[in-house]
Amino acid sequence: MKQEIGKKRIIIAIDGPAASGKSTTARRVAQQLGYTYIDTGAMYRTVTLKALQQGVLDDLRNSPESVSSLLQDIVIRFDGDRVLVDGRDVTAEIRENRVSREVSFISSLKPVRDRLREMQREMGRQRAVVMDGRDIGTVVFPDAELKIFLVADARKRAERRYAELIATTPKGTELPDLDVLEEEIKRRDRDDAEREHAPLRKHPEAHEIDTSDLTIERQVDIVYNLALEIEKDDR
Ligand code: CDP
Numbered sequence: 001m002k003q004e005i006g007k008k009r010i011i012i013a014i015d016g017p018a019a020s021g022k023s024t025t026a027r028r029v030a031q032q033l034g035y036t037y038i039d040t041g042a043m044y045r046t047v048t049l050k051a052l053q054q055g056v057l058d059d060l061r062n063s064p065e066s067v068s069s070l071l072q073d074i075v076i077r078f079d080g081d082r083v084l085v086d087g088r089d090v091t092a093e094i095r096e097n098r099v100s101r102e103v104s105f106i107s108s109l110k111p112v113r114d115r116l117r118e119m120q121r122e123m124g125r126q127r128a129v130v131m132d133g134r135d136i137g138t139v140v141f142p143d144a145e146l147k148i149f150l151v152a153d154a155r156k157r158a159e160r161r162y163a164e165l166i167a168t169t170p171k172g173t174e175l176p177d178l179d180v181l182e183e184e185i186k187r188r189d190r191d192d193a194e195r196e197h198a199p200l201r202k203h204p205e206a207h208e209i210d211t212s213d214l215t216i217e218r219q220v221d222i223v224y225n226l227a228l229e230i231e232k233d234d235r
Contacts, residue, residue, distance in 0.1 A: 008231055009035075009128035011143070012223070013136035016150035017189040017200065018100075019157035019164075021211040021219055022132040025150065028220045030130040033227060038123050039083075040133035040140070041103075043076050043116050045094035046085040048106040050074070057102060064109050071115045095168060097176060101184065104191040107134075113197050135198035137206050145230050147206035148223055154189075156212050158182035 012035070014026045023039055030037035050070055051057050060067055077084045082091045093099070106112055120140050124131060131140065137147035152160075158181045165175055176184070192200040202208060207226060211219050 008145075009126070010145035010227065010230055011124055011127050011141050012130040012146045012148070012227055013141050013144035013203075013206075014130065014132040014148045014150060014223070015134055015137050015200070015202070015206070016148075017152075017157070017192070018185045019161045020150040020152045021160075021214075021216070022150050024216055025148075025211075025219050025223055026130045026132040028216070029223050029227065032220070032224050033128075033130070035128045035130050036123075038078065038120065038129055038131045040116065040120055040131060040136065042078075042083045042094055043119065044103050044107045044112070045099050046076050046083060046090055047071070047074065047112055047116070048099050048103045049090055049094050050085065051106060052098065052102065057105075060109075061105070065111070067106075067109050068111050071111060074115075076119065092168065095164075097165070097184075100188070104188050104195075108191070108195040108197065110197050117198075134192050134200040137203040138201050139198045142203070146223075146227055147203050148226075149202040149206040149208045150219070151208060151210050151212075153212040154182055154186055158185055161185065 012026075012029065014022045016022050023041070026039070027037045029035075047070065051060060051067075054070070056066070056070065075086050082089055083094060084090065117140055120131065120136075123129065124141060133140070137144055137149070158178055162175070162178050162181055165181075169175060189200070209219060209222060
């Protein structure tokens with residue numbers, strides 16, 4: 001859909017815990033508004049994948065400041081639904097469970113947050129973006145015209161992630177148990193909420209939406225309509 005000329009271009013920040021429906025909602029709302037979708041979780045995942053591939057995770061736990069060398073010259077690019085790091089397509093790899101298990105640790109490091117926050121602000125400079133993550137409404141774009149905080153029951157979130165893993169994992173690969181997945185998701189939420197830098201928090205102005213019993217269509221509709229209201233107000 002094309003952006004109407006003269007219409008205000010806003011920033012929509014969608015935050016919330018793991019597998020609460022942020023990326024599906026953000027992608028569809030962006031499509032309907034003719035906005036750009038930016039998945040900031042994917043950015044933290046690319047840095048985590050790089051650390052895993054270089055075998056430096058244990059070193060980083062001992063000396064977190066050495067993460068700077070990992071960030072030097074890193075180029076993260078979105079090409080439609082594809083995610084590229086240093087020119088390589090990592091779309092599938094960054095969703096693997098080994099990345100999900102380590103991403104909260106990498107995301108807690110200040111140099112990582114500083115660098116990615118700057119990249120994200122640059123990506124949203126022209127506005128007309130829907131950005132999802134943990135700290136978009138609180139830290140990256142506290143001036144976002146629309147702030148959403150999505151939540152859902154932990155079991156439901158684990159079931160959604162499980163279905164996603166079944167759909168995307170090559171046949172024959174062992175899948176984690178649903179209970180284990182739920183525990184991992186809860187632990188990641190705790191780690192994200194308790195970290196020192198840019199913890200997962202609901203901005204006081206954010207609209208909280210519980211997606212436990214909502215269809216995707218319904219949750220997209222709610223956010224889309226809120227966005228239209230704001231665009232209208234500002235014309
Ligand atoms: O898709 P899912 O909700 O599982 O996670 P994600 O959005 O891909 O984010 C993965 C991880 O990146 C989170 O658990 C956070 O540790 C981190 N993250 C962050 O710290 N700040 C953001 N703005 C986005 C993600």
